[in-house]
Amino acid sequence: MSVAAVHPGGIADHIHPEPQGFVRRYVFSLDHKIIGIQYIITAFVFFMLSGLLAEVIRTQLLNPNGGFVSSDTYNEVYSVHGSAMVWLVIIPLLTGGFGNLVFPLQIGARDVAFPWLNMLSFWIFPVSGLMLFASFLMGAPTAGWMEYPPVSLQGAAGTSMWCAAIFLVGVSSTMTGINFVVTILKMRAPGMTFTRMPLFCWGQFATAPLLMIATTALAAALAALFIEREFGVPFYDPTKGGSPVMWQHMFWFYSHPAVYIMILPAFGIISEVLPTFSRKPIFGYKLIAFSSMAIALAGFMVWAHHMFTSGLAPFLQLPFMILTFVIGVPTGIKIFSWTATLFGGKIHFSTAMLFALGFIGLFTLGGITGIFLAAIPFDLHVHGTYFIVAHLHYVLVGGSLMGVFAGMYYWFPKMSGRLLNETLGKWHFWLFFLGFNGTFIPMHWLGMLGMPREVATYDPQFAFWNRFESVASYLMAFSILLFFVNVLWSIRNGKRSGPNPWGGRTLEWQIPSPPHYYNFKHIPTVYGLPYDFAQPLPYKGLDEELTDSPPAVAAGAH
């Protein structure tokens, strides 16, 4: 299964010469760590832009009659906000960003399997992101991130641009997926069996096939929408024999697995942060790892639970409801295991740990409302309302984004060699936690009482809670501003971290921060799980990593 040994002259025994010059080192870099950081920076730029769009949404909703922007602009704003947050922020951060940055280090590889492909994946991403935002210039899409036809067939020219942008970012995701699968299958260090792999790698290993397979289905749907809009070829237009519901099938066949693409790596981050800061092995390692795979697999079989109101035959709906309930079981196992990990620990409340703890609480809430939504009779009530908006933000912000922040505070030292400021970090966490809950908790009852989603104006009876949410959302925005200030300040002035500021036991902490471009001087041999705090580190061959000695193999072109 894993690499038995480093073969002389093989990939692991081979170092490319360090690239020279700014462009080769930092722009068109082949180094997975640099590419990971490029992903993270680019995604946070897009995060800032689509976060601003979110504040435009909340400002509009301060008043029942809106008035901040026109209805048309408002529709463009929330559509681009949703699309950008999903495809340009969360997915790239968790897969291209943290995935690239961390998991090759954790499995003891020198790089990913296909560095050139990796660079290409990255460079497609900012281009498609710019295309998505450029769609504002020609009339951005208005039908939300789901762009259901036929209304998306009526959308402005930017809707086609949206199709092209998402198609491209999908190509980038697919290539990343292929790259990661091969890397994990083939490039683990000697002794790094699957059952010794850190849980973050398991998260990536469960995610990568989803990226590879599901994204392609979306590409087909997008291509068809683009062709129909631009060339009039009927796929979705019912007056020409097409089927609008078909889009929903194809879209959700991707987008439900996409939900797991956006959460499984975050699960992985939490599973790294918790043991490190409670100085305890993760509880139930195998069950957490296998439940990730179970969730990924089951994720392909539940897409129609997004379509209970679209006129599917009842006998088709039933298995989707029950399978969705079933996914609650492996998810529950993870939550219980994380909670149990804390028991008997020596818990250090670093900012990363706070975000991890916040993640568990908020994601659990989002997961529970997900079970609510799977129950068809209740879904027939709240589908398409603010209840859905609340649920999805609890999962994607309370879940994925909290995971991202935990990862940022945890791995920032590995990226930069400096710690993020913990005081600012704690302010960030608490304000974010308050602002987030204030923004999204009221949406649950607003949705149940009759507020539909994607509206620019609303019934005045909901005015109080909407204002409350808007104010809370400003608080959330302010906390994120603190985060950006923290990052910018700490890059230059942060405390030097040394190789292992948290006492982490996975491989990335055993080498300098930031690591050398070749990662390891010697590829280590792995003897056990990383989480046994009472035991010595289960690695051999790391003795020289923190010394000044040159790498064991000479750099040279082959």
Added chain:
Amino acid sequence: MTAATLAHDAHGDVDQLYIETRELRLQGFLLFLISDCVLFSSFIFAYLYMRNSGQGWPPPGIHRLDVPFAAWNSVVLFGSGATMHYALENFKHGHWMRYMIFLLATIVLGAGFLAGQGYEYTHLIYGEHVTWAGSGIFGASFFTLTGMHGLHVFIGVCYLTVLVLQSSAGVYTRGKYFGITAGTLYWHFVDVIWVVLFSIFYLI
């Protein structure tokens, strides 16, 4: 490069780095084919979904496709699959001339398939007035899927032509010929897709 020099190379130039790289590339390429397969599957799903949404098939006003012609064209494509297989086998065994002949035969047959498809398209568009955008879901699904497949064949023909040039320039040796393996895999993949497309458009 001639057959004699090729035989001389034996496996002498294959080092550990190449073996490991080849394994990565092979796996990556297979994964690429899987995701490409999903792309076709999605469009096939769309086609079957639209086809079964009530109208009867083929839709009123459109004749059944010309099955015998397409069957002959399929034989051409499957024949090219066979020649590609023999090209790779001959290369492995060092029969340089036979490899080139079979490779060229594959290119000719692939181009022949494309020509056949071109003829079929021309006949449909000008003879029967069935077009991509103007003939409802029939035109949409037929031209999109077969067009996508045709594009794959076209890319394959181009790639095989590059293989011919590379082989003549001596890029591949008896130990290092992943480019040819990938070309063969791709070509078989395109064949298999055609089996499915032929069944769902012409046979059912």
Added chain:
Amino acid sequence: MVEHKAQPAGLSGGFWTVTAILTALSIAAIVFWSIFPLEKYLPAAIITARQVDLLFRFMAASGSALWIFVAGYLLYFSIAFRARATDPPDAIGLQVHDNHKLEFWWTVIPALFVVLLSIVSVRIWYQVMLEPENGIVVQAIGHQFYFSFRYPQINGEVTDEMHLPRDVPVTLNLTSADVIHGFWVPAMRLKNDTVPGLVTTIKFTPIRDGRYPIICTQFCGVLHSEMDKQYLVIEEKPAFDAWFKKWQEKNAHASNALPSAGGGAVALQGGNASAGKALFAQKCSACHKVAPFSQTLVGPGLAGVLHDPSHPNLVNNQPATPQNVAGILQNGFTGSMGTMPNATANGLSRQDIANLVAFLDSLK
């Protein structure tokens, strides 16, 4: 490094105290959701609304209990097992890797709960679906940006409010004239999308008088937000009848005032009914049955289109004359029930139209 062995591995008294508190909180939450007056905030206008509320109460109660335990233990463990200033810097926690018994139970108990939840949901879902259908049939049609309603005995469309008599079962057929809309009445706890080219059905029995907003829940265009201004009015039978009569009269009057569909008259002489029959099977039967009006596929049954006294008007409110039927065949029609493709889209020549009309005319 071995001091963890000195730590007591068992559960301390604090753990059990916290467990007792969390249990009490969970019970409080369950009681809260059981008695919470949902209908005070959102009335239940149909029978099954209460069933859906029941399902919500069940899920909210069990969900709250679960969350209270997870969040409670999370908080308690975080506080109880925090690293203290007195700890040596390399102090480690309890080195427990797993506990198969515990893992077994927290897999099995949620799995059993999933079975229970499935049973409850399916039962309630059946109640929602299996409402009787022997009452009134209404059609709601989504438009950009309003809903219109068709009643069997009102010719044409009702465009302001949907009125329903109380205690009479309703079969509501939903479709759309343009894009997908969502037909939602929060007070009914029920919605369905109106999909162009598709008729979906929901069934329910109104039980409470009132005026309830109808809200569109699928984004449908620039004025989507405005699609919450129409109402479902549930009232006593006499009030309903009065409203119904008013609309009947209004529409009978209005239908004559509408201009003709335009496009010029189609010559109908020489129509061949048997050629039309073959053509109907080929071109029309995907959406229309040769059956009474109510037997809808995508469009209505057309058996009586020219001779049914209860449907003197066509979908465009023009009288059902051969000439007007030919007009629809020629020009198509987008509106009330969705979209009927025009002659070009259907590939119909003038003679084809004449043949089809002759065929429809031959049906009694």
